[in-house]
Amino acid sequence: MTKQDDPILTTRDVAARLGVSVKTAQTWIEQGQIESWKTPGGHRRVRASAVDALREQLGNRRPASNQAENAVALVVASGAALPSYVEAAAAAGLRAIGQSDPLNAMLDAGIAMPAVIAVELMRGDWERLSMCRRLLHSRDLAHMRMLLVTDMPAAQLEADLGGLSRIALLPAPADKPAFAAALVACLSLAPSRDQDALPYPVAANEAARLRAVERTGLVDSASDPEFDEVVQLTAETLRVPISLITLLTPDRQWFKARWGLNAHETPRSWAFCNFTVMQNDAFVVEDATADPRFEANPLVTDEPRIRFYAGAPLRDAEGNALGALCAIDRQPRVMDATQKRRLANLAALASNRIALVTRKRLDRWNRGA
Known part of the structure; x- marks a missing residue:
C-alpha cells in the first residue's frame, strides 16, 4: 500500500x-x-x-441479533442505582455493562456497540443529557435504542434530543421488574433495516451515498461564510423566508448552512430532502398540507410550519447526492421554470464548494497536515 x-x-x-x-x-x-x-x-x-x-x-462486535438473549445493554446510572439496574438487565437475559461516568460510557458504547443503552437521566444532569445526544447522533450507533429512566417530561426530552423514535421512557425511580421489562420492550424500537418499511424513499446506492457524505467532513462542522452566502442568496433570489443546505446522515438531516431558521438539524424521517436526493432536477411541494406524504410531518404541523418546499440535490464530484439546497415558505406557492433553473444553478454553486472543501481535506490527509 x-x-x-x-x-x-x-x-x-x-x-x-x-x-x-x-x-x-x-x-x-x-x-x-x-x-x-x-x-x-x-x-x-x-x-x-x-x-x-x-x-x-x-x-x-455489533450484536448479531435483536433478541434480548444475544444483546448487549449498556447501563449508565448513579453509583447508588447502578448495581440494581445492572442486575435487572442481566436477569432480563441481556449482557449488561455498567457505567456511572458519561465519558467512560461513551467509550464503552463505541467498543461494545450495545443494542440498547439505558440511562438514568434526571433534571439538571446536563452531562448525561449531552452524552445521550451524542450517542443518538453517532453514525455507528444507528442500530441502538435507548431507555431513559427519568423525571423529565417527554416534551422537554423531545426538544433536547430531537425526537423520541428510538427512545423509551420509564418514570424514575424504577424498580427492578419495571426496569427489566422496559429494557426488553425497548428492543422492539429498532429502526427498520427493511427499506420498504421506512417512511421515506432510499436509493439503491444509499451505502455509497452515506460514505460520500462522511468523506466531505462537513457534518457537525463549524459554520462557513461560503455556504452561508449561498443560503442567503437563495432566500433573496427566490424571495423565501427560509433557505437551507442540508446533509443526510443515516438518522439526521443536518444543516450545514441555514437562513431564517434557528434549528441545526432534524430527524432524517422528517426531511423533505429525502425525496430531493432521489432525482436530478428540482423537487417541489406547493402546499405540504395538501400532500399526503407531508401533511402529518412535524415540520408542517408545528414550527416552522412548512407549506412550500423546493429543493435541488447537492452532489459530490462522483455524482453522489449528499443532501439538498432548499427554499421554504410558510405560505403555499407555485414555482415557475425560471425559478427552478435559478435554484438548480445555486445548488450547482453549493455542490462545487462542497467538492472544493472535500478535495482540500483529502489533500491535507495525503500531506499529513
Missing part, C-alpha cells in the same frame, strides 16, 4: 472516520487502541489503515 493509499490523519480526521467525538478519538489513541506517533510539534498522527482496522474490529 502506498502512502497515497494510506493517508496520514489528524485526531479530528480519526473522529470523523470513526463517527465518534474528538475526545473519544483522543482517548483511544492515547490508550494505544490506534497506533500513532507524535510530530515534532507534539501532535498525534495516525495512518488511515490503523483507523480502518479498528473500525472493522468495532463493526464485528
Whole structure:
C-alpha cells in the first residue's frame, strides 16, 4: 500500500472516520487502541489503515441479533442505582455493562456497540443529557435504542434530543421488574433495516451515498461564510423566508448552512430532502398540507410550519447526492421554470464548494497536515 493509499490523519480526521467525538478519538489513541506517533510539534498522527482496522474490529462486535438473549445493554446510572439496574438487565437475559461516568460510557458504547443503552437521566444532569445526544447522533450507533429512566417530561426530552423514535421512557425511580421489562420492550424500537418499511424513499446506492457524505467532513462542522452566502442568496433570489443546505446522515438531516431558521438539524424521517436526493432536477411541494406524504410531518404541523418546499440535490464530484439546497415558505406557492433553473444553478454553486472543501481535506490527509 502506498502512502497515497494510506493517508496520514489528524485526531479530528480519526473522529470523523470513526463517527465518534474528538475526545473519544483522543482517548483511544492515547490508550494505544490506534497506533500513532507524535510530530515534532507534539501532535498525534495516525495512518488511515490503523483507523480502518479498528473500525472493522468495532463493526464485528455489533450484536448479531435483536433478541434480548444475544444483546448487549449498556447501563449508565448513579453509583447508588447502578448495581440494581445492572442486575435487572442481566436477569432480563441481556449482557449488561455498567457505567456511572458519561465519558467512560461513551467509550464503552463505541467498543461494545450495545443494542440498547439505558440511562438514568434526571433534571439538571446536563452531562448525561449531552452524552445521550451524542450517542443518538453517532453514525455507528444507528442500530441502538435507548431507555431513559427519568423525571423529565417527554416534551422537554423531545426538544433536547430531537425526537423520541428510538427512545423509551420509564418514570424514575424504577424498580427492578419495571426496569427489566422496559429494557426488553425497548428492543422492539429498532429502526427498520427493511427499506420498504421506512417512511421515506432510499436509493439503491444509499451505502455509497452515506460514505460520500462522511468523506466531505462537513457534518457537525463549524459554520462557513461560503455556504452561508449561498443560503442567503437563495432566500433573496427566490424571495423565501427560509433557505437551507442540508446533509443526510443515516438518522439526521443536518444543516450545514441555514437562513431564517434557528434549528441545526432534524430527524432524517422528517426531511423533505429525502425525496430531493432521489432525482436530478428540482423537487417541489406547493402546499405540504395538501400532500399526503407531508401533511402529518412535524415540520408542517408545528414550527416552522412548512407549506412550500423546493429543493435541488447537492452532489459530490462522483455524482453522489449528499443532501439538498432548499427554499421554504410558510405560505403555499407555485414555482415557475425560471425559478427552478435559478435554484438548480445555486445548488450547482453549493455542490462545487462542497467538492472544493472535500478535495482540500483529502489533500491535507495525503500531506499529513
